[in-house]
Amino acid sequence: MLTCLGDSLFGSVGIATVRALEAVGCKVEFPEAQTCCGQPPFNSGDWAASREIAGYWLSVFDATTPIVTPSTSCAAMINHGYRQLFPHRAEFPVCHELSQFLVDVLKIESWPGQLRPQAVQIHVGCHGRAISVLDQPLKLLSMVSGVTVAPFENQEQCCGFGGSFSTNHPFVSSEIGKEKLRTLGSLRTVSTDLGCLMHLHGLARHSKAETRIEHLAQLLAESLD
Amino acid sequence: MNRVESFARALDTGVTAAVRLASSIKTNSRLDALRRSFSDPEGATSAASEIKDYVLENFNELLAQFEANAKANGILVHKAGTPEEARSIIVSLCQAAKGPIVKGKSMATEEIHLNSALIEAGHEVVETDLGEFVVQLDGDTPSHIVTPIIHRTRRDVARTFLKAEIGSYTEDPAELAMQARRFLRQKFKAAAVGVSGVNFAIAETGRLVIIENEGNNRLSTTAPDIHIAVMGIEKLLPAEADLALFLPLLAGSATGQQLTVYSHFISGPRRDDELDGPRQVHLVLLDSGRRKILDSKFKEILKCIRCGACLNVCPVYRQVSGHGYRHVYPGPIGAVLAPLLDPSLSDLPKASTLCGACHEVCPVKIPISDLLVLHRSKGATSESLTDAGFTTSALNPKLWKTSRRFAGMVMGSTAWNEFHQTPEPQPDFRNWWKSRSTQTFRAKGSLGQGRGDAEEQVGDPALAPVKPTLAPLFEKTKSSLASLGIALITAKTVEQGLTMLMELRPNMSVVCGKELLTAIAGAGFGLKDVWSAQAGITYVDALIAETGTLVISAGTGKLRKASLCPLIHVAVVKRSQIVETLAEAITNLDMRTTVFITGPSRTADIEGVLVKGVHGPGEVVVILVDG
Numbered sequence: 001m002l003t004c005l006g007d008s009l010f011g012s013v014g015i016a017t018v019r020a021l022e023a024v025g026c027k028v029e030f031p032e033a034q035t036c037c038g039q040p041p042f043n044s045g046d047w048a049a050s051r052e053i054a055g056y057w058l059s060v061f062d063a064t065t066p067i068v069t070p071s072t073s074c075a076a077m078i079n080h081g082y083r084q085l086f087p088h089r090a091e092f093p094v095c096h097e098l099s100q101f102l103v104d105v106l107k108i109e110s111w112p113g114q115l116r117p118q119a120v121q122i123h124v125g126c127h128g129r130a131i132s133v134l135d136q137p138l139k140l141l142s143m144v145s146g147v148t149v150a151p152f153e154n155q156e157q158c159c160g161f162g163g164s165f166s167t168n169h170p171f172v173s174s175e176i177g178k179e180k181l182r183t184l185g186s187l188r189t190v191s192t193d194l195g196c197l198m199h200l201h202g203l204a205r206h207s208k209a210e211t212r213i214e215h216l217a218q219l220l221a222e223s224l225d
Numbered sequence: 226m227n228r229v230e231s232f233a234r235a236l237d238t239g240v241t242a243a244v245r246l247a248s249s250i251k252t253n254s255r256l257d258a259l260r261r262s263f264s265d266p267e268g269a270t271s272a273a274s275e276i277k278d279y280v281l282e283n284f285n286e287l288l289a290q291f292e293a294n295a296k297a298n299g300i301l302v303h304k305a306g307t308p309e310e311a312r313s314i315i316v317s318l319c320q321a322a323k324g325p326i327v328k329g330k331s332m333a334t335e336e337i338h339l340n341s342a343l344i345e346a347g348h349e350v351v352e353t354d355l356g357e358f359v360v361q362l363d364g365d366t367p368s369h370i371v372t373p374i375i376h377r378t379r380r381d382v383a384r385t386f387l388k389a390e391i392g393s394y395t396e397d398p399a400e401l402a403m404q405a406r407r408f409l410r411q412k413f414k415a416a417a418v419g420v421s422g423v424n425f426a427i428a429e430t431g432r433l434v435i436i437e438n439e440g441n442n443r444l445s446t447t448a449p450d451i452h453i454a455v456m457g458i459e460k461l462l463p464a465e466a467d468l469a470l471f472l473p474l475l476a477g478s479a480t481g482q483q484l485t486v487y488s489h490f491i492s493g494p495r496r497d498d499e500l501d502g503p504r505q506v507h508l509v510l511l512d513s514g515r516r517k518i519l520d521s522k523f524k525e526i527l528k529c530i531r532c533g534a535c536l537n538v539c540p541v542y543r544q545v546s547g548h549g550y551r552h553v554y555p556g557p558i559g560a561v562l563a564p565l566l567d568p569s570l571s572d573l574p575k576a577s578t579l580c581g582a583c584h585e586v587c588p589v590k591i592p593i594s595d596l597l598v599l600h601r602s603k604g605a606t607s608e609s610l611t612d613a614g615f616t617t618s619a620l621n622p623k624l625w626k627t628s629r630r631f632a633g634m635v636m637g638s639t640a641w642n643e644f645h646q647t648p649e650p651q652p653d654f655r656n657w658w659k660s661r662s663t664q665t666f667r668a669k670g671s672l673g674q675g676r677g678d679a680e681e682q683v684g685d686p687a688l689a690p691v692k693p694t695l696a697p698l699f700e701k702t703k704s705s706l707a708s709l710g711i712a713l714i715t716a717k718t719v720e721q722g723l724t725m726l727m728e729l730r731p732n733m734s735v736v737c738g739k740e741l742l743t744a745i746a747g748a749g750f751g752l753k754d755v756w757s758a759q760a761g762i763t764y765v766d767a768l769i770a771e772t773g774t775l776v777i778s779a780g781t782g783k784l785r786k787a788s789l790c791p792l793i794h795v796a797v798v799k800r801s802q803i804v805e806t807l808a809e810a811i812t813n814l815d816m817r818t819t820v821f822i823t824g825p826s827r828t829a830d831i832e833g834v835l836v837k838g839v840h841g842p843g844e845v846v847v848i849l850v851d852g
Contacts, residue, residue, distance in 0.1 A: 002654055007629040009647070014654035030658050035625040041616065043579055045601030049616040056620050084595060126580035130594070154249055158540040162578025166645065169230045169541075169576060174644035176540045176578070179245070201648035202641055 001061070001069035001095065004036050005194035013194060016221035017070040017098055023112050023224050024102065033060045038085070039077035044164035047085060054085055063093035068101045070217045072125030072133050072193045075100070080130040097128065098217055099192060103136040113223025114145035120219065121150050121184060125193025126158045137192045137216055144223050153183040161199035177203045181211070190216040229576040233545040240376045244368075244546045247375050247833050248537040254481025255534055255586065262473035262483050273474055274590035277528035280461050284519060287428040287461050292510075294431025299493035301507045308337035311455065311511050315339060315420070316346045318453055318507055324417035327409075329435070329442030330354035331422025332370055332531055333455045333511055335553040336566075339420070351412045353441035355405050355839055356830035362389045368547030370554065371479045371533035372830065376546050379832050398831040402839045409441070409840070414756055419445035419503070423456035424530070425471060429464040430816070433491040433508065436475065440789060440826040440841025443487050447785050452503040454491070457511050459519075459527040465490075469808035471530065472821075478532035478588045480829070483772050484807070487841070488821035490814065498781040500738060501755075502818060514566050523596055526561050528589040535583035535593060541576055550576075557583035561596045574600035626655060698770050698803055702849075705773030709824035710837075711845045719797055722848035723748035723762075726795060730760070736791060737762040739782030761787030761842070762795045766819070768803045768847070769810045775822040775847070778815035788822065794842035796822075799852040 006014045018028050038053035057078070061067050069075055078095035086092075102108050124137050142149055160166070160176025177199055189212060191197055197215060204211040259266040280287055292302055303318075305311035319326060326348050328334065340361070343350045352361040356373035360366060362385050367373030374382070379396050387394045392404030421442055425434040433454055435442055446452045462471060468488075476482045495502030518527055536542045536556030547555035552563035552570055560573040574597045583593040618628040630653060641647045706713050714729075716722035727748045735750045736758035745752065745762060755761065763783070767776040775796050779785055788794045804810050810821075826841030837843040 004629065006654055007625070008632045009650050011654035011657065012651040015652070015657050018658075032655070032658075033622040035622055036615075036619040038619075043598060043601070045598070045604055047602045049613075052616060053619045081598075084598070126578070126582065129581040129585050156252075156538070156582060157543075158578045158580035158582065160540055160578060162580070165575070165578050167642065168227050169233075170642040170644050171230055172233045172541060172544050172576070173578070175233070175241075175544050179544075198648060199645070202645040205646040205648060206644060 001034060001037070001067055001071075001074060002030070003069060003071045003074045003194060004040070005198055006070065009198060010194050010215070013070050013197075013215040013217055016215065016217035017068070019224060020098065020102075020217050020220040021068065023220070024106060024108055029065065031060050031062075035060075037074045037077045039074060039081060040163055042077065042081050042085060051085055054082055058093070061093060066101065066105065067093060067095045068098055069095060070098045070192070070194070070215060072097050072131070073127040073195055075133070076127035076130040097131065097133045097136075097192060099137040099140040100131075100133045103139050108143070111140070111143040111145070111220070111223070113220065113225075115147060115219070115223045117146045117148070119148045119150040119187055121152050121187050121189040122216070123155075123159065123180070123184070123189055123191045123196060123213075125191060125196055128192065133192065141190065141216060141219070144220065146223075147219075150187060152185070152187075157183075159196045159199055161195045163195065166199060173199070174203055181209070184213070186210070186212065188212045190214055190219050192216055227572050227575060228551065229541075229545055229549050229572065232549040236546065236549070239378075240546050241544055243378060243832075244375055245543045247372065248543050250833060251372075251481060251537040252534075252586070255478055255537070258477035258481040258483060259474070262477055269470060269474060270588050270590055273470055273588055274528065276463065276467055276470070277589045279463065280459075281519065281524055281527060284461070287463060288458060291426050291428040291431055291461055294428070295426075295433075295493075295508060296431070298431045299506065300431065300433070301505065303507060303509045304512075305509055306512050308511075308513050311337045311509050311513070312339060312342040314509055315453055315455070316342055318451070319343060319346070319348060319418050322348065322417035322451070324415045324449075325349040325351050325412050326418045326420060327351050327353050327412055327416040327445045327449065328357070329419070329421040329437065329445040330357050330373070331420070331455060332553060333422050333457050334420060335367065336457075336513065337455070337511065339455070351409065353409050353412070353445060353840070354437075354439060354830070355402060355441075355828045358405055358409065359385055359830070362386075362391075366548070367553070368555065369533060369536060370531050370558075374830055376548065377831075379834075382831055398834040399836045401831060402828055402836040406839055410756075413444045413448045416445070416449040418451045418453060419447075419449040420453045420455065421446050423454050423460050423508075424475065425462045425468065426456060426460045427462055427465050427468075430492075432465070433489075434468065435489045435491065436472065436485040436487065438480070438482075438486045438826070439828050439839045440487060441839075443489055443789055443820065444840055446489065446491060447502055447789060450503055451505045451507070452491075453507045453509065455509045455511060457513070458515050459529075465811055465814060466808070469806070469811050473807065474588045475530050475532050478534040478586070482823075484774055484821065484823040486822065486824050486827055488823075490819040490821075492816060492818045495779070496817070499779050499817075500782065500784045501786050502779060518565050521565075522599060523561065523565055525591050526558070526565070526596060528591050529558055529562070530589060532588055534586040534588065538582040538586050540578060540580065540582075545576070557593045557597070558591075561593055561600065564600060571600075571604050574598075574604070698805060699800075701770040701805070702768060702773070702803055705770060706847055709773045709845070711773060711824065711847055714846065714848045716848060716850050719744050719848075719850050720747055722797060722850050723750075726846070726848060733760050733793070734758045735760045735762050735795075736784065736787050738784035738787060740764060741797070755784065755786045755790045758791045760793035760795055761789070761791040762797065763788045765796050765798050765802060766815055767810050767813065768796075768798045769807055769821075770803055770805050772807060772823055774807070774810070775845075776810050776814075776819060777822065778819040779817040780815070785818075785820075788820070789841050792838055792842055793844045793846065794822070795846045795848060797848045797850065799850055801852060
């Protein structure tokens with residue numbers, strides 16, 4: 001699953017995700033009819049619209065093939081939000097966040113690529129909490145030869161994006177984001193979520209600051225070059 | 226503009242900095258404390274969550290059982306449907322009061338705005354928790370449910386105390402705390418009524434359990450003749466045994482301690498053979514919308530034990546401070562609860578990034594983010610990030626492709642709002658996919674082949690939980706006492722222990738109950754009354770090795786205030802009274818009013834700086850004797 005932001009802004013993350021999956025022997029399919037999972041209207045309270053979109057999503061994806069996405073928040077919507085949206089539905093397909101799929105499902109213990117020695121920080125998308133994506137991204141990142149994972153201050157804190165929150169509380173959202181950028185400093189950072197990337201890149205671009213934040217999949221793909 | 230947003234824009238950046246710093250320290254100490262208390266903190270929170278679910282499912286039965294047992298204990302129970310009813314019950318109970326009304330920290334009394342009602346009725350009301358005292362002097366409101374003046378600096382407190390003539394200007398938190406101690410001590414001595422909240426109400430025994438660190442709550446509920454406790458009806462727990470779980474869980478989550486300094490088990494008014502304690506204990510059971518919540522999809526919010534961990538970890542709370550929420554219950558828990566109690570606060574559920582950190586740290590696993598989204602689904606949708614056009618295109622893949630790409634380009638070239646720009650769009654995925662799609666095949670079921678053996682792997686033995694080896698009981702006790710800063714004197718007999726103490730502190734004046742009078746006289750100590758003695762000497766009922774906690778029950782000829790009012794508390798413990806665990810101590814509890822004391826009285830209300838002896842003893846000494 002590519003996701004809205006993958007479709008509109010972060011095509012490279014989609015490409016990197018496919019490359020990463022293929023590097024460990026997966027055959028990747030891309031159902032071209034896919035659109036959105038329904039999370040944006042769900043989180044902003046328009047559950048009627050969300051149900052329509054989620055119903056469409058359920059018709060597009062085939063539950064017999066594992067579903068993988070480079071987004072903790074979209075995976076959380078499918079695996080957690082859909083249960084709130086459809087309380088009477090008995091079965092739901094499982095959607096795996098990329099690192100969760102590689103670490104928990106494929107149980108990979110080494111990564112085929114390598115990078116020149118460097119320290120990397122990781123900001124795990126907050127919605128991972130709803131679907132137990134907690135240390136899988138870190139495990140995966142640690143497998144990349146050359147990478148040393150660096151801890152940072154207040155690591156567990158959200159970047160402040162929050163979807164509609166960034167629209168109806170733009171000042172609060174941006175201040176939280178600036179604090180995150182401060183604690184990240186200039187060290188290379190990877191995230192598991194395109195929402196965080198859009199927010200942090202957007203803030204940095206606004207203040208004309210340099211950022212070294214990208215998606216975990218992009219680092220994985222780079223290590224294969 | 227949303228009100229939380231406009232509040233935040235006007236907020237002094239110093240407040241955000243203070244709140245961020247204090248919150249981050251508390252968030253970090255929380256997990257350390259829970260790991261010290263529980264071999265499996267996650268399992269402990271799940272168990273606590275299940276007990277609270279059980280309470281909600283059997284609410285009416287448990288409340289009836291609690292009420293019956295509380296009445297049998299001699300507690301006078303009053304029921305208040307609304308805040309107005311609660312206020313008028315309490316005002317009428319205080320009618321004959323001749324002297325100040327002293328108050329321990331209580332969110333329920335904040336919720337019903339009790340102080341203004343009592344002041345209107347002509348009473349002097351004194352908040353005695355250090356933070357709440359400062360808030361009262363400032364005419365401010367608390368901004369955190371555990372740390373009321375998290376938004377204030379030591380300089381603010383110093384200026385407030387100077388202006389109110391509490392003491393001379395000092396920026397030393399310890400000296401500020403001592404100024405408050407001296408001032409408030411006079412109020413406690415003269416007080417006619419003490420008002421408190423309740424942390425847990427035990428259905429099985431009808432007891433009220435109150436926890437705190439300063440000792441002001443204990444003074445409020447021990448010194449005056451009348452004690453009035455106010456509690457939300459959701460504070461129920463089925464049995465005292467549940468406290469072995471809930472006391473460390475609440476202390477760890479709230480302040481990063483294994484246990485708070487004081488845990489009171491209040492069984493009712495003083496009995497005829499006891500030397501002190503209130504003659505009347507009243508309990509006001511507050512509904513104030515809770516039954517309505519119990520019947521709604523939001524009922525899980527009633528599991529809350531008011532630890533404040535969700536505030537401390539919340540990025541929005543850290544930015545806007547508690548006052549940004551305009552309600553006594555701020556932060557994530559407030560964003561769910563406040564709109565249920567006051568519909569004019571329906572904007573609060575929007576003031577969240579839905580990051581879920583609140584759910585992660587919640588000791589009773591309240592799904593706060595889910596409840597926030599549920600709130601949003603019931604409110605206006607006008608601020609949705611998406612519109613009808615988005616939905617239409619999301620249901621039509623052809624339209625979607627062009628609209629998303631277009632959205633990306635438009636967003637990429639414009640500012641998203643005054644603080645954000647959108648990142649530059651990257652290469653399009655779908656075009657890339659199309660260009661290589663000839664090379665890919667559908668290969669259903671092939672995935673994971675050759676990896677089947679991975680599933681048969683057994684768990685890594687290195688990940689198995691480590692069981693600590695138990696140090697002998699005495700060694701464990703010694704190290705727990707040392708970590709609390711409690712001095713230990715070991716002796717063969719009580720008399721010998723007291724003589725050794727006499728040698729160390731020859732001129733110390735003391736107070737004790739009848740049970741120790743002979744021994745004290747034998748050692749040669751000078752006796753004084755409980756308000757002026759330097760040290761109070763007591764026996765204990767038990768000492769808990771794993772936490773260094775002294776368990777002291779009321780009883781014939783005993784003086785509760787001896788372990789409370791003087792600056793030094795000397796506890797005489799027999800070796801046979803040492804128990805290993807908190808659970809063991811709770812199982813063997815005396816049915817009279819009992820207190821658990823875990824270290825010296827303390828506060829961290831001023832800038833998180835730890836100060837000992839703010840209301841109760843600042844020094845605790847244990848004399849361990851054979852027997």
